[in-house]
Amino acid sequence: MHISAKDLAALIPADFTLGVATAAFQIEGALTEDGRGPAGWDVFSAKEGAIVDGHSPAVACDHYHRMPYDVALMKQLGVDSYRFSLSWPRIQPNGSGPVNPAGLAFYDRLLDELLANGISPMVTLYHWDTPLALDDAGGWMNRDTAYRLGEFAAIAAAAYGDRVARWVTINEPATVSTNGYTMGLHSPGEALMLNALPTVHHQLLGHGLAMQALRAAGVPGEIGMTNVYSPMVPNSINPLDWMSAGLMDIAQNRLYADPVLTGQYPDIIRAAKFFGSFDHPDEDMEIISQPLDFYGLNYYMPTKVAVGPGDGAVPATMAEAMGSDLSAAGNGATPFHVVAWPEADITAYGWPVKPEYIGVALKEMAERYAHLPPVIITEGGASFEDIIVRDKSTNTTFIPDERRLKYLSDHIEAALKATAPGGDAEGIDLRGYYVWSLLDNFEWSAGYNQPFGLLHVDFETQERTPKASYFWLQELIEERNLAAAASAAVAQAASEEPDTAADPETPVSPDDGVTTSGATA
Numbered sequence: 001m002h003i004s005a006k007d008l009a010a011l012i013p014a015d016f017t018l019g020v021a022t023a024a025f026q027i028e029g030a031l032t033e034d035g036r037g038p039a040g041w042d043v044f045s046a047k048e049g050a051i052v053d054g055h056s057p058a059v060a061c062d063h064y065h066r067m068p069y070d071v072a073l074m075k076q077l078g079v080d081s082y083r084f085s086l087s088w089p090r091i092q093p094n095g096s097g098p099v100n101p102a103g104l105a106f107y108d109r110l111l112d113e114l115l116a117n118g119i120s121p122m123v124t125l126y127h128w129d130t131p132l133a134l135d136d137a138g139g140w141m142n143r144d145t146a147y148r149l150g151e152f153a154a155i156a157a158a159a160y161g162d163r164v165a166r167w168v169t170i171n172e173p174a175t176v177s178t179n180g181y182t183m184g185l186h187s188p189g190e191a192l193m194l195n196a197l198p199t200v201h202h203q204l205l206g207h208g209l210a211m212q213a214l215r216a217a218g219v220p221g222e223i224g225m226t227n228v229y230s231p232m233v234p235n236s237i238n239p240l241d242w243m244s245a246g247l248m249d250i251a252q253n254r255l256y257a258d259p260v261l262t263g264q265y266p267d268i269i270r271a272a273k274f275f276g277s278f279d280h281p282d283e284d285m286e287i288i289s290q291p292l293d294f295y296g297l298n299y300y301m302p303t304k305v306a307v308g309p310g311d312g313a314v315p316a317t318m319a320e321a322m323g324s325d326l327s328a329a330g331n332g333a334t335p336f337h338v339v340a341w342p343e344a345d346i347t348a349y350g351w352p353v354k355p356e357y358i359g360v361a362l363k364e365m366a367e368r369y370a371h372l373p374p375v376i377i378t379e380g381g382a383s384f385e386d387i388i389v390r391d392k393s394t395n396t397t398f399i400p401d402e403r404r405l406k407y408l409s410d411h412i413e414a415a416l417k418a419t420a421p422g423g424d425a426e427g428i429d430l431r432g433y434y435v436w437s438l439l440d441n442f443e444w445s446a447g448y449n450q451p452f453g454l455l456h457v458d459f460e461t462q463e464r465t466p467k468a469s470y471f472w473l474q475e476l477i478e479e480r481n482l483a484a485a486a487s488a489a490v491a492q493a494a495s496e497e498p499d500t501a502a503d504p505e506t507p508v509s510p511d512d513g514v515t516t517s518g519a520t521a
């Protein structure tokens with residue numbers, strides 16, 4: 001069971017954003033159309049064995065051609081906001097130099113379509129689709145890529161700055177560094193292990209340079225960045241497990257959040273001579289730690305950590321879902337490993353479902369960062385295998401994704417209660433929750449085998465079918481809007497009520513336009 005939509009709506013503060021999110025490479029398709037340049041992911045996904053079942057992103061959800069229809073589905077859903085990313089190689093094919101007018105025009109149309117339907121745009125500048133020319137020059141191992149992102153931000157600001165309500169500079173740098181450069185599971189497929197550390201600093205510098213460019217252009221929209229956050233839980237009372245969880249916390253969470261929110265890397269990083277790759281000009285940290293208008297937090301799950309390499313870097317179910325046997329990475333190559341939660345429900349990705357830990361994540365953020373800006377959950381959702389039910393008598397299709405529906409309900413409820421007065425993270429100004437994702441899509445190395453969408457996509461016909469979770473979110477938004485309208489009506493009536501008690505000498509006539517039941521004047 002989960003809280004009713006009406007009761008959950010009653011917990012939602014005024015001005016709290018309910019939105020949906022996607023990323024360009026995962027939904028657009030049209031990889032070779034209208035002047036788009038190649039991305040590193042184009043090449044990586046074509047490598048044998050890189051993507052589960054050899055799935056191709058060439059068409060994906062065909063959003064490039066079906067964008068108006070997808071916006072209409074968002075309008076029907078009733079969301080406040082849509083978070084999407086700009087395809088860097090579609091707008092700037094080589095990652096530097098000339099822009100592609102057709103690419104600019106596509107997002108012009110998208111923004112206008114959203115605004116015409118009352119949907120506020122949140123734009124992510126970089127969601128992993130690095131132009132191939134930059135990947136060939138070293139990608140995020142190359143400091144120059146940070147400056148190219150700053151240049152791209154200036155292009156986006158000039159084209160779209162008047163219409164974007166919120167900007168995200170960069171999405172999940174932790175995932176880019178870990179999966180793309182440390183373990184080789186994502187593009188560009190480099191398994192550099194600790195030698196991948198320069199990618200951390202260069203991405204954060206890119207974030208800072210993008211912020212500078214947006215602010216120099218005077219965009220009126222709010223600016224922030226987004227990183228994934230996972231609370232780290234020791235597997236046992238063994239002190240080595242606690243130490244391992246602490247190190248994992250630094251590597252996954254604090255390594256990215258501390259520089260942005262405090263202006264310096266964690267002490268252990270700065271103290272260890274091994275991390276000489278973090279030597280940088282002093283002004284870099286000033287660029288990286290510019291004040292944010294909001295901090296974007298992607299939350300999916302907690303992580304349980306044990307000392308030693310174990311049987312693999314992650315539990316077998318997770319490795320299988322990712323399409324990779326990670327045993328090599330965990331066989332003597334790592335000092336600790338991720339273990340399963342035996343008592344927890346798991347998603348199709350092998351991720352534990354632990355909604356209470358979103359409150360832990362928010363509490364940890366509140367305790368660590370004294371000057372934390374407003375927080376937005378910029379992604380939250382779950383992959384589950386969907387069952388399609390067809391009613392032959394009415395020729396209709398229904399997808400009863402109760403587990404996804406419950407996941408979303410439980411996590412939104414936990415986040416709202418944690419940040420409400422008296423909650424564990426009451427000091428956090430929580431401004432919104434974006435569901436990942438609007439559409440089933442190309443889920444990176446997992447291909448099309450991990451559906452996160454509120455809308456089912458038939459990848460052969462491109463037909464979109466709303467799931468039960470879509471209708472639940474629609475109901476939640478309707479209940480929220482009804483409650484807000486009722487509150488506004490009460491406030492308006494109170495402001496218009498004549499203050500007869502202010503003058504006790506004023507007589508009150510029984511015939512002042514007030515009628516009794518059935519009476520007429």
